[in-house]
Amino acid sequence: MDRVKCSSPPGYRPPLPETLRSTLSDWIMQNFNMPSDASTLIVFLVLIFLTWYIVNWAVRLLLSLFWPIITVAALIMFLPYIREGNFGDVVPNITETAKDVVYKLGIILGQFAKRIGQFIRCPQD
Numbered sequence: 001m002d003r004v005k006c007s008s009p010p011g012y013r014p015p016l017p018e019t020l021r022s023t024l025s026d027w028i029m030q031n032f033n034m035p036s037d038a039s040t041l042i043v044f045l046v047l048i049f050l051t052w053y054i055v056n057w058a059v060r061l062l063l064s065l066f067w068p069i070i071t072v073a074a075l076i077m078f079l080p081y082i083r084e085g086n087f088g089d090v091v092p093n094i095t096e097t098a099k100d101v102v103y104k105l106g107i108i109l110g111q112f113a114k115r116i117g118q119f120i121r122c123p124q125d
Contacts, residue, residue: 077093
């Protein structure tokens with residue numbers, strides 16, 4: 001396997017690459033061994049399990065943080081019905097409240113994505 005030499009003759013300028021990605025991929029292909037299919041599979045499995053662990057941990061953390069809020073909100077929603085004993089309006093009011101919460105959450109997430117999108121620019125291929 002040929003290695004890239006660090007020195008070049010005086011006055012020699014290599015041609016500029018099109019992108020940094022092509023430069024890095026060329027350099028890696030010339031200087032490192034390419035993995036076999038088994039090692040690639042192992043790396044992907046490790047990444048999948050690591051990602052699953054991180055997502056699971058994050059969801060459990062968020063749930064533990066918001067569970068008291070969910071409990072209090074449920075108590076506030078159901079307390080009038082429990083006090084009056086009138087359960088006929090429970091389902092329509094809960095569905096109406098759920099629709100409002102999902103709508104407002106969508107607006108908040110949309111604004112958040114819009115703000116994040118101002119900082120992240122996708123490369124145009």
